[in-house]
Amino acid sequence: MIDLLLDTAPRWALLHAPALLVMAPLFLAPLLAILPSGRLSWLISIFATLFALFCALILVGQVQASPVGVVGYDVGNWPMPIGIVLRVDALNSMILLLVASIGVLATIFSWPTVKAEIPERKHPLFYSAFLVCFAGLCGVAITGDAFNLFVFLEISSISTYVLVALGAGRDRRALPAAFNYLIMGTLGASFYIIGVGFLYSATGTLNIADIASKLPDLAGNRSVEAGFAFIIVGLGLKAAVWPLHQWLPNAYSYSPSFVTMFLSATATKVALYALIRFLFTVFRPEFAFEQATFTYLLMPLGLAAMITCSFQAVFQTDVRRTLAYSSVAQVGYMILGVSVGTVAGVSAGLFHLLNHAMIKGALFMAVAGVVLTFQGTTIRDFAGLGRTAPWTMTGFAIAALSLIGVPLTAGFQSKLQLGYALFDQGMWWAVVFVVFSSFLAVIYMGRILEAIFFRPPINPRKSRKEAPILLLVPLWILALANIYFGITTELPLGLARDAAAAAFGLEAF
Amino acid sequence: MKSDHHVILRVITKVLIPVIVLYGLYVQFHGDFGPGGGFQAGVILAVAVILYALVFGVPSAMRAVPPAFTRSLAAVGVLLYAGVGFWALLQGGQYLEYQALFQEEPGGHHGQHVGIILIELGVLFGVSGAMLTIFYAFAGRVAEIRDEDW
Numbered sequence: 001m002i003d004l005l006l007d008t009a010p011r012w013a014l015l016h017a018p019a020l021l022v023m024a025p026l027f028l029a030p031l032l033a034i035l036p037s038g039r040l041s042w043l044i045s046i047f048a049t050l051f052a053l054f055c056a057l058i059l060v061g062q063v064q065a066s067p068v069g070v071v072g073y074d075v076g077n078w079p080m081p082i083g084i085v086l087r088v089d090a091l092n093s094m095i096l097l098l099v100a101s102i103g104v105l106a107t108i109f110s111w112p113t114v115k116a117e118i119p120e121r122k123h124p125l126f127y128s129a130f131l132v133c134f135a136g137l138c139g140v141a142i143t144g145d146a147f148n149l150f151v152f153l154e155i156s157s158i159s160t161y162v163l164v165a166l167g168a169g170r171d172r173r174a175l176p177a178a179f180n181y182l183i184m185g186t187l188g189a190s191f192y193i194i195g196v197g198f199l200y201s202a203t204g205t206l207n208i209a210d211i212a213s214k215l216p217d218l219a220g221n222r223s224v225e226a227g228f229a230f231i232i233v234g235l236g237l238k239a240a241v242w243p244l245h246q247w248l249p250n251a252y253s254y255s256p257s258f259v260t261m262f263l264s265a266t267a268t269k270v271a272l273y274a275l276i277r278f279l280f281t282v283f284r285p286e287f288a289f290e291q292a293t294f295t296y297l298l299m300p301l302g303l304a305a306m307i308t309c310s311f312q313a314v315f316q317t318d319v320r321r322t323l324a325y326s327s328v329a330q331v332g333y334m335i336l337g338v339s340v341g342t343v344a345g346v347s348a349g350l351f352h353l354l355n356h357a358m359i360k361g362a363l364f365m366a367v368a369g370v371v372l373t374f375q376g377t378t379i380r381d382f383a384g385l386g387r388t389a390p391w392t393m394t395g396f397a398i399a400a401l402s403l404i405g406v407p408l409t410a411g412f413q414s415k416l417q418l419g420y421a422l423f424d425q426g427m428w429w430a431v432v433f434v435v436f437s438s439f440l441a442v443i444y445m446g447r448i449l450e451a452i453f454f455r456p457p458i459n460p461r462k463s464r465k466e467a468p469i470l471l472l473v474p475l476w477i478l479a480l481a482n483i484y485f486g487i488t489t490e491l492p493l494g495l496a497r498d499a500a501a502a503a504f505g506l507e508a509f
Numbered sequence: 510m511k512s513d514h515h516v517i518l519r520v521i522t523k524v525l526i527p528v529i530v531l532y533g534l535y536v537q538f539h540g541d542f543g544p545g546g547g548f549q550a551g552v553i554l555a556v557a558v559i560l561y562a563l564v565f566g567v568p569s570a571m572r573a574v575p576p577a578f579t580r581s582l583a584a585v586g587v588l589l590y591a592g593v594g595f596w597a598l599l600q601g602g603q604y605l606e607y608q609a610l611f612q613e614e615p616g617g618h619h620g621q622h623v624g625i626i627l628i629e630l631g632v633l634f635g636v637s638g639a640m641l642t643i644f645y646a647f648a649g650r651v652a653e654i655r656d657e658d659w
């Protein structure tokens with residue numbers, strides 16, 4: 001299918017796909033800001049994300065077809081150490097594909113919820129901020145320059161704070177949540193840029209590939225090690241690695257439901273991509289301090305996230321908070337996979353990253369439907385919805401089962417891969433933690449599912465009130481994807497394996 | 510003669526504002542050859558309007574430079590910047606490749622000049638528009654300080 005796309009796509013798209021993928025949404029964003037109509041800006045947003053998806057598919061095809069597995073693009077025709085290059089390999093083409101496809105689904109479903117939750121005169125500005133955020137996330141994933149990565153990280157973060165704060169129309173607590181997120185996010189970005197500064201002082205370059213080629217000669221250099229520490233903390237904050245996740249539950253619970261859905265499926269994932277890029281491409285697992293980081297820092301933090309945040313999720317009364325804490329726990333799985341430090345481990349982590357984006361995307365989309373029709377997000381509000389809104393809630397249930405890791409769902413497959421990677425290194429005790437955390441997931445998702453399907457509705461007069469069709473179609477695409485990729489894992493697992501190989505700088509396939 | 514007590518402020522401000530704007534433009538166009546450029550110039554131009562708002566009040570500043578205008582100015586700035594990039598693409602170059610703007614041979618500098626001036630102009634619009642929008646957003650929230658409160 002991708003071959004067909006490469007054959008039929010126009011020449012300009014093939015040549016300039018990396019630049020167009022980021023710049024088309026970024027160009028349309030200010031245009032939306034001066035548009036008067038919300039509906040028009042929604043349609044333009046759909047167009048922009050679809051175009052980005054088209055470019056991302058081209059890039060995936062080009063990376064697979066390329067003999068070295070890398071597609072480069074010199075911005076302004078300035079070559080590598082001097083200019084900014086966009087550099088796409090199997091790792092970031094996978095992330096780009098994920099962000100763009102989630103972006104398309106999210107934008108399509110957004111209109112009914114945005115109409116209900118955002119004041120009308122702010123619709124064009126809302127979509128403008130969304131496109132800036134989308135372009136920023138794509139930019140983080142695509143750039144081959146460490147400083148440019150910081151700029152795109154800030155572009156996406158600042159627009160995210162705005163999007164979170166716009167939840168104030170529904171719940172005033174969105175404002176402190178956004179402010180909290182702003183402080184934590186800015187701290188994370190500052191730590192990252194300090195780390196990049198240390199690396200720059202040691203290597204004299206900002207290009208990621210160039211830094212990577214110079215680091216092996218600098219073994220034992222203190223400023224490299226300090227830079228490493230700063231970058232891990234900074235990106236860890238952005239990726240919500242436990243215990244740096246404090247901003248996440250509030251930001252996810254009080255932002256507009258469309259924003260929650262989009263962020264949960266993309267924002268932490270992109271930060272995690274940047275973390276993997278630095279852990280495996282810039283710094284190498286052969287470095288002594290990095291082995292120590294894996295064993296004594298990332299692995300304990302991953303395990304702690306899986307256990308503590310699953311426990312916290314059990315005690316929440318609000319569905320969105322339950323899902324938010326579960327998100328931090330799931331980031332723990334990915335960090336655990338990464339901290340194994342082998343290709344199998346990283347590919348398991350990335351595979352779970354893809355699956356988790358589909359799972360949480362579907363779950364938060366269904367919650368958005370409930371917010372839209374019943375205006376409530378506590379577990380009590382969900383009681384009996386299995387009868388009044390069967391389609392929405394069946395989609396929710398499929399994704400919930402996938403989150404728990406029931407066989408024949410995507411979540412099961414990624415936990416299986418994680419288990420294989422752990423057993424390979426003889427870490428069977430970590431598998432026990434994975435299984436235990438999955439049991440906790442049974443409890444916290446089980447509470448919600450029990451309320452949905454087995455409790456009588458709190459208001460028996462509520463008749464059928466399904467979410468609108470614009471919301472149901474993307475929801476069911478994601479829910480069916482969970483089942484489909486739970487049965488045949490060829491596509492996402494292939495992407496994740498190539499991506500992990502690319503992260504290690506190995507020849508893919 | 511109610512507002513006599515800050516007549517000095519008003520007179521000096523009226524003298525200063527044109528100088529500030531002129532200096533902003535100097536920094537803007539000097540950016541090609543030395544330190545300066547769109548970002549600094551944008552801040553300086555915004556400062557001129559902010560000074561006007563501080564002395565003559567936010568409402569009269571908003572009449573002179575309306576918030577809708579500053580918001581569009583910021584958007585137009587980004588459009589201009591990104592637009593130069595797309596212009597280079599249409600002329601067959603890489604994104605933001607100034608040399609390709611007029612399809613010159615290596616050694617031609619016409620595209621380089623036009624490219625950087627347009628880019629810096631985009632930055633100027635973007636920065637001054639964003640600065641003023643942020644200022645209005647904060648200043649518009651509090652009640653005006655009445656003359657008797659001085």
